[in-house]
Amino acid sequence: MERELPAFTILAPEIFLLASAVVILIADLFLKGKQKIISYWMSVAAILATIIITVIAQIGCDDVILSGTYKADIFGVVLKVTILFIVAGVFIYSRTYLQVRELLKGEYFILAIMGTLGMMILVSAHSLITIYLGIELLSLSMYALVVYCREKNSSIESGIKYFIMGAVASGILLFGMSLIYGVAGSLNIFEIREALMTTKAIPLSIPFGLTLMVVGVAFKFGAVPFHMWVPDVYHGSATAVGLYVGTAPKIAAFALAMRLLVEGFDAIHTQWADIFIVLAILSSIVGNLVAITQHNIKRMLGYSAVAHIGFILLGFVTGVTDVTNGYLSSMFYVIVYSIMAAGAFGIVIFLSDKGYESGEIDDFKGLHKRNPWCAFIMLLIMLSMAGIPGTAGFYAKFLIIQSVLDAEMLWLALLFVIFAVVGAFYYLRIVKCMYFDNAYKEKLPDSRFEFRILLGVNGLVILGFGIFPEGMISLCRMALL
């Protein structure tokens, strides 16, 4: 029984976040009209406090607690802190947007915080049941968030699409888990791993269950052919929600793949890596090609997310070799990608501030003349997404390509860089709109102070990781040791 008390100190960040969600929920009942802004400040404060608590409570930990269902380690801390920072950024970016549309209510923040809690649980999950709980907590919050702007038909349509497909994917994942449980006799990831190591002849139901679980993981990532929901959700939901869905949950999906597939099924890495190759190639091809034809910036970002997921999956394909570590590349990539996506959505949200829904790529026309600072940050983000050196996106691609080459798969690297050139085209189109085209709208008003600061920091981080990536890379390396 001595074990119980320390277990709950380790769990402090999750408990704190849940408690703050409850407090905000109750407090929000008593706030009216303009006072709702207090919920916003409370939510931002809760997230920032959780960051501090996470660092204090879990740094240096390497424990499996709660009878093997929860694992606290550096990997978890790094990902949780990143997720929390991004969610705090999401709140700050969304403020004006929500205020103008009178959507600034407690529901948005509570759902987002509960989703964040789901992500945190997912990041630390060490048993099939916790993994599933984390996924469901995250997914249910996101289903509700997507239809948050319920006057909009497209919002409801995308919400229903997302819900139905998500429910099927969760079912498939659960079915896969049950098959694995049937063979391994345990829900604990560590015990499943041991069982796989010791078994000589692996029964057929293992790869069968594994494939079903990979489908679930691919759905959460939004990899082709399980990507259908991504553009619809990005496009249909309110931009503030798209901002949330498009950033932090990608890190959670990465954590899911790490905890479930890498930690649990390392012994049969080749079996699921082969599926990942196909998913990665399809994602890169479909994502990049279809993004070219988009007129809506949010849809384009959706397909570009699919293309980036292709790169992230490549890191899982190569795994650990003598020199490079594919998981490290993927981890760096997914963190960098979330930061870039947050910035890109931040600009989209900025353009749609005055009660007007931005969304068309044409809205970026002449942005350089209307707001040079904003245009410069967007230029930086687009170059980073295209993988130009000097920006974080370059080292993300660099690490992935290095591990692919190290695994002697030159053809795969070749295919991916060629599609990166295709991808550069649609990022350049945004640059073209901002700098080369004439503005047809009036000058933009300045945004809120905190918004401008955050945008500047966001750009600076992209530039900083592009010039001095060492700190982040070594952090990822420490997390994976």
Add this chain to the structure above:
Amino acid sequence: MIAGINFPALSIIVFLPIIFGVVLCLIPERYKNLTLPIAIIGSVLTLLLALLLWSDFDATSGALQMVERFSWIQLLNIEYYLAIDGISLPLILLTTITTIIIIVTADRTIEDFKLYLALFLLLEGILIGVFAAQDSILFYLFWELSLIPLLLLIGIWGGERRKYAAIKFFLYTFFGSVLMLIALIYLGSNSGSFAIEDLTIKGISPFYQQLLFMFFLIAFAIKVPMWPVHTWLPDAHVQAPTGGSVILAAVMLKLGGYGMLRFNLPIFNSVSADFAMFVIVLSLIAIVYISFVALSQKDMKSLIAYSSIAHMGFVTLGIFVIFQFKPFDADTAALAINGAVFQMVSHGLISAALFLGVGYLYKLTGTKMIADFGGVAQKAPVFAAFFVFFAFANVALPGTSGFVGEFLVIIASFRANFLIALISALTMVLGASYTLFMIKRVIFGPVTTDAVSRVKDICFIDKCIYGFIAVLVLLLGLRPVILIEMFQPVVEKIIKLAI
């Protein structure tokens, strides 16, 4: 050596123009008048630094000098490694001279003048970085970054089809670069270091060696540009603003040849020999076929652009013809590559001057079409004299710098194959025909159109600039040894590594 430089001169010369560029961007609107003076100070300081580098440079040694080497990203083995040798130095000098010319002659009336100058300063720093970087990833960083200022320059201040030209330019080069990136990472992993001098193909299977060689070749061929991947260049040149055309022709095109000398020859010794004939044939096509294309151009800028492609054919020919020598002769090989490097510098000066001239006419008349001109000599005699002089230099008239490079390459080609020499020597006729045909129609004859009646003669500053370039062209034409002795030791070193 006059006095050993104790400060990080190379870092300063790379980052000084970049800092000036950033400062220019941040100048508030009410101090607009300061823009040009600050830009001029920035570029002149950079030139002075470059001259200081030259004075301190030991031309007798082929080794890397002014080395600055620090670990940058330890986990990935990437270093911050700057150093120059005899090939980098002339190109750095060329870059600094070109930038000053562009900034002094820039048209002050254009929109967003501040950003225009800032981008040229940024580009200057980045290009010096390309020539000074000795770590391949650092090289790649500068190489890729150089695309962005030019992309914006063409896209914002370009002509009618500027958006198309800018994106075509970017994607074409980006395609080549990503292939090079794969090759760099592969070689770097194989060699355990990304420093260019440490890269080696030892231990790589022959098929992969050839593949990696091709990746480099494609990247550099697009930049040179060689036939058949040249189609971005006429578009970019025709659409770019004057300054953009000048820096593109004077410096950006030289990156391709520079890359071949830095990577293809020293690293892939035997593989280069396998592909030599292939490159030579492409170069000859560029020299002959592209010259004919130039002959049929109606737009002056596009004519000079095609003439650039034909002239750059001599650079690639000179670099790869050395593998065809039977028997091999190191002295003749040195002749060929000296010719190639000389041609890079000389073409930089001549094409810069020609584009400047066309830009001047365009500013006054609003047209670049040859048919719209005639009799410029009567309205602007001094300008016409300079323009004709540079046109003759472009034709490779003996006594001008244009002659030396081509002559050296043709002479060396005789050692390889009479046919190669014969075909490449056709340029003497073809180059003369398209250039003089343009000169005849534009400069001479009676004044026939309204456009020409608007032409005035150049002002004092412009006379100084043209005069300065003309002096350089003549000086290099009459005493080429000034330049050749600078890179001769490096060329010999490269040949030793290549054969």
